[in-house]
Each structure stands twice: as structure tokens, then as C-alpha cells.
Amino acid sequence: MLNVQQVSFQYPGGMTAIRDVTFSIQPGEFTAIVGGNGSGKSTITKLLSGLLQPDAGSVQLFGNPVKAGKSGVGLVFQNPEDQMVASTVEDEILFSLENQRTAPADMPAIVEDVLQAVRLEGFEMKEPFELSGGQKQRAAIASVLAMKPDLFIFDEATSMLDPTGREEVQALMHQLHHQGTTVLNVTHDMEEALHAERLLAFQHGELAYDGAPAPLLHNTAFLQELELVPPFHVRMLEALKAEEVPLQETYFSEERLVDALCHLRPRT
Numbered sequence: 001m002l003n004v005q006q007v008s009f010q011y012p013g014g015m016t017a018i019r020d021v022t023f024s025i026q027p028g029e030f031t032a033i034v035g036g037n038g039s040g041k042s043t044i045t046k047l048l049s050g051l052l053q054p055d056a057g058s059v060q061l062f063g064n065p066v067k068a069g070k071s072g073v074g075l076v077f078q079n080p081e082d083q084m085v086a087s088t089v090e091d092e093i094l095f096s097l098e099n100q101r102t103a104p105a106d107m108p109a110i111v112e113d114v115l116q117a118v119r120l121e122g123f124e125m126k127e128p129f130e131l132s133g134g135q136k137q138r139a140a141i142a143s144v145l146a147m148k149p150d151l152f153i154f155d156e157a158t159s160m161l162d163p164t165g166r167e168e169v170q171a172l173m174h175q176l177h178h179q180g181t182t183v184l185n186v187t188h189d190m191e192e193a194l195h196a197e198r199l200l201a202f203q204h205g206e207l208a209y210d211g212a213p214a215p216l217l218h219n220t221a222f223l224q225e226l227e228l229v230p231p232f233h234v235r236m237l238e239a240l241k242a243e244e245v246p247l248q249e250t251y252f253s254e255e256r257l258v259d260a261l262c263h264l265r266p267r268t
């Protein structure tokens with residue numbers, strides 16, 4: 001669906017931010033992009049959504065070059081304060097529908113649908129200052145949903161939210177995925193990355209890993225090199241292994257680890 005071929009990009013006067021990156025995304029996938037500060041995560045999302053054009057290589061969606069605005073790629077940013085441009089939640093969604101040249105007669109039903117999807121029914125007339133961070137982020141997601149993007153990108157969309165807002169937005173990502181949306185979630189929270197089907201890790205603008213989450217999340221030395229903190233249960237696993245607790249399997253989920261610990265025999 002999305003094809004990224006040998007893409008490189010340099011900011012004017014800056015260093016190379018993305019270097020020779022190749023990967024593709026299949027319809028319906030839930031992928032997380034991970035990497036330390038400055039590794040190129042936001043730059044790649046801008047290249048994928050057409051906000052930036054590659055210096056070399058190509059980004060294609062269904063075989064066509066992506067273009068900003070009508071690219072079929074929806075982007076939700078980090079800061080909920082940056083998200084809303086209109087004065088009410090409803091206007092925010094209408095604004096994005098007008099950009100898409102949606103027929104005015106179809107608009108009310110779409111507004112109702114997307115507000116229901118993000119559980120903001122009754123918030124139509126709310127102004128930004130009346131919303132919590134999580135609600136603002138959900139309003140932003142509603143306005144992106146209204147564009148019916150083929151690919152939904154979240155760029156650290158939960159990192160500025162409190163735990164409740166974070167859970168709400170994460171739940172919404174997974175709900176969209178279960179409904180068939182292709183999701184790309186940029187995060188440096190490995191607890192969040194755990195739930196993706198596939199991880200792409202960036203390091204100094206290069207793609208350093210592309211594969212299943214478990215092998216990367218259990219490779220604590222590599223994670224450290226990537227400036228990422230292993231998920232809690234992997235740190236726990238390392239500590240237990242250091243104490244020579246017999247844990248045989250190569251990869252554990254949190255549930256599997258709890259289960260294995262519950263079935264340990266006492267040391268004699």
C-alpha cells in the first residue's frame with residue numbers, strides 16, 4: 001500500500017535527517033516507529049504524508065506519489081495545543097471536510113459518525129479551552145478520520161497526555177486498527193510499542209530494525225544503543241535472569257512472565 005524506496009532527506013542547511021530508507025506498509029497493519037530524540041521519526045512521517053518531499057528516492061501510496069492534503073495519509077501531532085485551528089469541535093471537522101471538498105449535504109452525518117468514533121458526542125459546540133488534552137487530541141483524530149485516510153499516522157500523539165488521556169488515545173488507535181484502518185504509531189514509549197504488530201526503529205536517520213516487536217524489545221543492548229528504555233517486563237526479566245531464576249523461553253509477554261513466575265518451583 002505504502003512504498004518507501006531509498007528515501008533520503010536533508011533540511012536546508014542541516015545534516016541528513018533521513019538516509020537511504022526503504023520499507024513498505026501493507027493494508028491493515030499496525031506498525032510502530034521507534035527511535036531516540038532526533039533519530040528522524042517526525043521527518044519520516046512528514047515525508048510519508050507529503051509535507052516534505054524526499055531529496056532522493058520515492059514515497060508512493062497505491063503506486064502514486066504522496067501529496068500533502070490529498071495524500072490519503074492523515075497525521076496527528078504530539079501537542080494537543082497545536083491540533084485545533086477552528087473555534088469549535090464541529091468547525092474543526094467541517095474545516096477538514098471542506099478541504100476534502102465533501103458535498104455539504106453529507107457533512108452532518110460524517111460529523112456525527114466521527115464524533116461517535118472518538119466518543120465526543122455532544123461536544124460539537126465546545127471550544128478548545130473547554131477541552132482536556134485528551135479530548136483535544138480526540139477532536140483532532142475526529143477531524144483526521146473525517147478525511148477517511150488510507151493510512152493514519154500518530155506522531156507521539158500520547159506523549160503529552162496524562163495517563164487517562166494516553167489510555168483513551170491508545171484505545172482509539174487500536175479500535176481504528178480493528179476496524180481495518182492502517183495505523184503507524186510513532187512513539188518512544190516501549191510499553192506502547194509492545195502492542196504494535198511490527199516495529200521500525202530509526203537511528204541517526206537510518207532504518208536500524210524492521211520486524212516483529214519481541215526480538216527488538218528483548219535486545220536490551222541494542223535498545224540502549226537506540227536510546228530506548230526496554231519495557232518494564234523485559235527489565236524485570238533481565239533482573240530475574242541475573243539472579244539465575246530459571247526462565248527458559250527466549251521471548252516473554254508480561255502475561256507469560258507472570259505465568260512462568262507463578263509456576264516456578266521453590267529453590268532447594
Ligand SMILES: Nc1ncnc2c1ncn2[C@@H]1O[C@H](COP(=O)(O)OP(=O)(O)OP(=O)(O)O)[C@@H](O)[C@H]1O
Binds near residue numbers: 014041
Ligand atoms: N525544521 C528543521 N530544520 C532543520 N533541522 C531539523 C528540522 N526538524 C528536524 N531537524 C533535524 O533533523 C533530525 C531529525 O529530527 P526529527 O524531528 O525527525 O527527529 P525525531 O526522531 O522526531 O525526534 P523527537 O523524538 O525529538 O521528536 C534532527 O537532527 C533534527 O535536529
Ligand SMILES: [Mg+2]
Binds near residue numbers: 043
Ligand atoms: Mg519527533
